[in-house]
Amino acid sequence: MKFHITEVSLNKKLGAMSCSSSSRDTCPPSCSLKQLMLPDGSEREGPCYANGFHTAMHWDQVDNGKRGVNFTSFIEKLSLMIPVPRFRGQQVGDLPGKDNKLDKEKCIKYADTVRRHRHPFTYTHYPVTPRAALDEEVEYNGVAYRLKLPKVGAALAAWNKAIISRMMRNYTVNVSCDSLNQVDEAVALGLPAVVAVPRGTPKVSSTPEGVRCVQCPATWDKDTNCANCGGTKGPLCWRKDRDYAITFPAHGTWRRLTEKILTAVSKGEE
Ligand code: SF4
Numbered sequence: 001m002k003f004h005i006t007e008v009s010l011n012k013k014l015g016a017m018s019c020s021s022s023s024r025d026t027c028p029p030s031c032s033l034k035q036l037m038l039p040d041g042s043e044r045e046g047p048c049y050a051n052g053f054h055t056a057m058h059w060d061q062v063d064n065g066k067r068g069v070n071f072t073s074f075i076e077k078l079s080l081m082i083p084v085p086r087f088r089g090q091q092v093g094d095l096p097g098k099d100n101k102l103d104k105e106k107c108i109k110y111a112d113t114v115r116r117h118r119h120p121f122t123y124t125h126y127p128v129t130p131r132a133a134l135d136e137e138v139e140y141n142g143v144a145y146r147l148k149l150p151k152v153g154a155a156l157a158a159w160n161k162a163i164i165s166r167m168m169r170n171y172t173v174n175v176s177c178d179s180l181n182q183v184d185e186a187v188a189l190g191l192p193a194v195v196a197v198p199r200g201t202p203k204v205s206s207t208p209e210g211v212r213c214v215q216c217p218a219t220w221d222k223d224t225n226c227a228n229c230g231g232t233k234g235p236l237c238w239r240k241d242r243d244y245a246i247t248f249p250a251h252g253t254w255r256r257l258t259e260k261i262l263t264a265v266s267k268g269e270e
Contacts, residue, residue, distance in 0.1 A: 001026055001096055002068025004061075005077050007084075011055075013218050014091065015227025018084045018117070020074075022093025023063045028100045029150055031125035032178040032265050033196070033258065036138065036145040044145075047254030047261065050092035059092045071096060071106055078113045086235060087114060088226050089122025089171070100152060102126050102163045115170035121238040123174045123194060127152040128161040129185040136264035140257045147264050161189055172240040179266045183245045184209040193245040194237065198259045201249060212244040219249055 002023040009019050027034050033048040045051055050059055062068035069077070089095075089110075096106035102124075114120040133151040137144050164173045168191075175186040177195040184207045186193040195213065197205075203215040216236070217224040229235040236246055250258035 001071060002062050002065060003071060003074035004067045004069065005074065005081070006091070007081065009088075009091070009227075011091065013225055014088060015225030017086045017088060017227040018081070019088040019091045020078075020122075021058065021062045021068075021091055022095070023068055024059065024093060025063075026094040026097060028094060028097065028126050030100050030127045030131065030152060031094075031176070032134075032147060032149060032261050034125075036261075037148055039144055047257045049252060052252055055092055062093070075109055075113050078110075079116070081117070084117050085119060086227060086238075087117040087120040088235075088237075089114065089120065090124070095122070095124045095126065095173070097126055100127055100150065100156060100160075102160045104159075104163050107163050107167055111167035111169070111171035111173075119234045119238045120170070121172040121174065121235060123176045123237075124164065125176045126160045126164075127157055128164060128175055128189060128191060129182070130154045130157045132268075134265065134268040136268050138257070138260045138264050140260055147261055147268075149265075149268075161191070164191060168240055172238045174237055174246070177245075178262060179269055180207040180213075181266070181269050183207050183211055183213070187211050187245065192237075192240050192242060195245055195247055196258065196262060197247045197249055198262060199249045199251065199255060201247060205247065207245070213247045214244045215247045215249065219251070 004021040006019050033046040035043050035046045096103040131152040134149040136147045138147050174194045175191045177183045183193045183195050205213045
């Protein structure tokens, strides 16, 4: 696993603020946007937004060590930074972990170090509730891909949930969901949730269980980014006690593929 700190981001969606990146091997297999299987059994990368051209170039350099450093060096750099007003973890990649299991020691160390910065927040696709294995066809551009996601047992989900709850003392960890059902499950556990949704979803919508969903303002207001989102009350994704989930409409080159995957995940959960 490799990690990187950008002290002042040039990313338009983030604005001028500090953020971190993690290598691709931190991403758990339960993320539905990570990979797809082709009809011949080989795999291709999924439509994760981080595989977009410019972000992917940065991510490659985190992976290959040109930018990425090991966890110890990452924590050292984080602890030596002048405290910043806002810190967004994992602009690409995920929390320290392997397969679908968070690394307890590293995650807690990370959260306890990032606390010196004001308004720190991050995201994770590590599963916090049990899930059945999923195997659904996703047809895209004439190719019948298969979306295969592994089963997540109750003990593993509880392990991840306990680590995230501990991290939340010092670091807001948003559970990245791929369906509205997953939002309901995360919120029922008392965790803040964000979710990818099809384009055209209303700015304010709700889940089957009635959790309000509010679209990230940076996706519809060109003057909003993570560096100014929420004003003096702090960025929406940092507000761990908020009573709403945040939605991110599918966009970019792989929008249609992303939407088909999200539909397949919801169908598989029925
Ligand atoms: S809701 Fe605010 S903090 Fe969260 S991603 Fe959007 S702009 Fe950034």
